[in-house]
Amino acid sequence: MVTIKEIARRAGVSRGTVDRVLNGRPGVKPETEARVRALMDELGYHPDQAGQMLAARKKKLRIAFLILHGPEFVFFLDILHAARDKAADLRELGVTVDFYLIRHLDQTYLERLFLEVEESRPDGIVTLPFRVKPFVDFMERMHGRGVPTVFFNVDGDFVPRMCYVGCDYVRSGRVAAGLAALCTGGYGKVGVASFDSPFDGFDSPSFTHRMGGFTQELRASYPGLTLADGGAPAFFRGSDFSAVEDLLRRHPDLAALYLVNLGDFSVCRAAREAAGDRPLVIITNDLIPAQREMLREGIISATVSQQPDVQGSAPLQALYDLLVFGTRPASEHLYTDLLIYISQNV
Amino acid sequence: MVTIKEIARRAGVSRGTVDRVLNGRPGVKPETEARVRALMDELGYHPDQAGQMLAARKKKLRIAFLILHGPEFVFFLDILHAARDKAADLRELGVTVDFYLIRHLDQTYLERLFLEVEESRPDGIVTLPFRVKPFVDFMERMHGRGVPTVFFNVDGDFVPRMCYVGCDYVRSGRVAAGLAALCTGGYGKVGVASFDSPFDGFDSPSFTHRMGGFTQELRASYPGLTLADGGAPAFFRGSDFSAVEDLLRRHPDLAALYLVNLGDFSVCRAAREAAGDRPLVIITNDLIPAQREMLREGIISATVSQQPDVQGSAPLQALYDLLVFGTRPASEHLYTDLLIYISQNV
């Protein structure tokens, strides 16, 4: 195993100098630097993780984790849970993670929150991107100070960020189309419905991208499947599922229903009841407890999940890797796997 | 953060003594030990991972990894690949992994191989369980010396081992049944076929357990599905798929075919051709390149995979955790997830 000490000995310099070269710190004669670099390449030097981790303790690293929290954001619960588990692991390594639970999207509330985060002087930030001015300003300031940020669940390239950990929504829609085809034998009429909310409504990227992927895949690969209402989704609000019930009434021959974004999950039961005796394939996204139950009951045929556990843990790991080992993620898009769940593997 | 030094200071002893208590080494007065233990509980002491990792380098740990290798064992290639990646990570941490590629199951060859492994004096072993006497003896000897072993892909409780990392085959069969039901609408005739080999034939646990789970789930949850030939599988050997073609000929109304263990994967194409124009749902297990292609082409409808990457890496990680941190896995059965792949998420 080749160490800094070894490099230093061979180069005839001190460990400190090698370290300066390694971390790109100034104050090394170009000639010395070249010699050291040549040796590192030649001997295949890789910094030892254990050593870096141990030395990193002194830095007292702090990471801020911002996440929406409340009854409207059930899906984020699994992410938060995974993030807290990961935070416990990191605490063992001397890293503190501060959680900021955002309960509403009021502008002045957010503005104050961002200030609070800023004043805590974090070394890294994990957050959802918010499409509001205070957030953009906040991000710009943090970026100016060299504080890296990771987005999860939703990407936002309107602002500088290190990477995104989350779903490829277009692909998610494609998988849903494939499932619809599989469950219907590739023939019949398919309907689409979605929850319409101020946070996650018809203009949200998760909705539009999934819809795009879904319709595109149907058109490209499954000519036997036609879209009910030409693919115009039935939007339901709160617990008023009349739009969905109406869709089923207008299309008695509907073979499958794709529920893109779910707010109140009992919409699945409502759809099932509205279908009466005839078979109806229901495809959804994500996998919260309510969905597990409905998969087991046979109300939902299949659901496409996006590894909420990875979305909670991977952003923290990515920041740790950057701050301690200096390594950046392989890509700025860390897409989660699209996991298919049916009754038997939930 | 509470360290050994802190405990030692408060207990009025030296670090060495605390370390003795911690690692259960002899030579500590019971009274002192009690005091130290009380303090550790009180202050919530947890050994620091970075410190342990750094100190572990001096142990020069060696792990032996035994795996079947050859054209008959294509599935193991993904496992081997993941294991090699993990081995590279561990090498960075000062751990050496020696791979033993087993090319045939000749008894005397195996016996010599086990001796070779034994003489390399490994600190841990990752292997498949072999149902032969030399292996059992080998395991007994290693167990006697306190060398921990992890089984992957196939479990074997006929011999002492620390844990198993791999598939829950009964559940795997259940998922396949669920997929068959989903793809057929829950009505029709379902056939079963499997590769018959000396290594992985009709008496192998992966086959019998999957068959059990499959038939059990069909009977319990899908009364509309009936088993062709009463569930007796069509066994094919090598590239002679006549048994499968015969099955399709005898059951022109076959709606789905479950291919349990695949040797030559072109059996899927053969089945597809034998089905002619009528639709035939084909469900398989695992996901090697040949299957990816056939999923994309629509020949295979869905396949149930068992995380070969985890099967390659997790056993090594489990041994590292034991040897360096002294932590044992949460359960002696580390079941991999049953991942469903269709054309769109391969």
Add this chain to the structure above:
DNA sequence: TTGTAAGCGTTATCAC
């Protein structure tokens, strides 16, 4: 521009 030395927490080898 470079070297020195202390320290991160754990383990192991001595000496007493």
Add this chain to the structure above:
DNA sequence: GTGATAACGCTTACAA
């Protein structure tokens, strides 16, 4: 039985 001390590899503040 117990304590002191030297590693393990890396970082960093300070000295030269």
